[in-house]
Amino acid sequence: DQQVKQNSPSLSVQEGRISILNCDYTNSMFDYFLWYKKYPAEGPTFLISISSIKDKNEDGRFTVFLNKSAKHLSLHIVPSQPGDSAVYFCAPTGNYGQNFVFGPGTRLSVLP
């Protein structure tokens, strides 16, 4: 089951620079997309979402872009901070939020 792919298992970025995390999906029924952040020994925490009627959603330092035709979304963090170091999961759904399909995650390390 490879409905959701995050092809970069890890990413290192210098503090203050932009972090770009990518997510690709195959299921055309997905129409609501969330990003979760996960620290070690904690549960995932909601970060930002976007619905398929939009192509961009911004919240502070975090912006999510959605390209429906390419079935691709990306999360931009700018400027990146050391506290952003975590695993980021892309989690789309197409079932009114009943079940989110989590991607494998990208481990982001922001270096001071």
Add this chain to the structure above:
Amino acid sequence: EPEVTQTPSHQVTQMGQEVILRCVPISNHLYFYWYRQILGQKVEFLVSFYNNEISEKSEIFDDQFSVERPDGSNFTLKIRSTKLEDSAMYFCASSERGGSSYNEQFFGPGTRLTVL
């Protein structure tokens, strides 16, 4: 800030034993979920629960698994006869809405289940 809590934080059990993982969702939330994450793998959906019944379940959620909301606050996941491959982190989540409206799910800290 309200949060989802889970107990115990770590459960060690022998293969074949029954385990019950407990969760207290956020109090005004109506939709409840269980996910699991096997070490090094992705977070996988197990089951969603609303109005005292299962609304959706994955193929992972077989007859060995059951969920219950025994009172107004707790939401439990029972594994009847644990297998080695059930060793994982189990996350409970809740959301205020579901059904016809999208809503983010709030996750608990997880219970680490180790089956020996």
